[in-house]
Amino acid sequence: MAIPEELKKFLTLDKAEKHLDLVSGLVDPEKKGNIISLAALAEEELTKFLTRYYAAQNRSEDFQELIENSLTFHDKIEAVKKVIPKLDSTEANYKPHFEFLRALKRLRNTAAHSYSVGIDEATKLAGDSEAIHLVSDFPNNLWARVKALRDYLAGVNR
Secondary structure, three states: OOOOHHHHHHHHHOOHHHHHHHHHHHHHHHHHHHHHHHHHHHHHHHHHHHHHHHOOHHHHHHHHHHHHHHHOHHHHHHHHHHHHHHHOOOHHHHHHHHHHHHHHHHHHHHHHHHOOHHHHHHHHHHHHHHHHHHHHOOHHHHHHHHHHHHHHHHHHHO
16 A cells, blocks of 8 residues: 555654654554554453452353443543552552553554544654554564553452
8 A cells, every 4th residue: 555645744754763663553454453453452451350350250251241342442441540549559550551551542543443544643643652652663562561451450450
């Protein structure tokens, strides 16, 4: 797929390599698929966390199915945001995970809901240092952040 002329100009700016990572992650079908798949894994971790927190052991499967089918990714993030401070009083421990989820949701939505990426959206995303980090060294940084989220949620909810 050819990159539109306005995006080529965007790619000639001072942070061209990072911008190229960003645009290719949102245009290349394989990379878009990876973003969407890894976002689904992060969402699954949120579902597991909420299930462990709220459901009695004998009802956990029913509760997990309810959460999976009833709440959006955004809803799950907001629910976890309400619970985490009750389990971890140190904001510095969980704030990076919510920054990651915010950027991941933004990347996922852009990848899932558009065929390409326009210059306006690319420019907005280029100003998001977390989103830029996630698409640089792709998919390694993204995968590492999903694993860190999983480990944190499992540890804080023991």
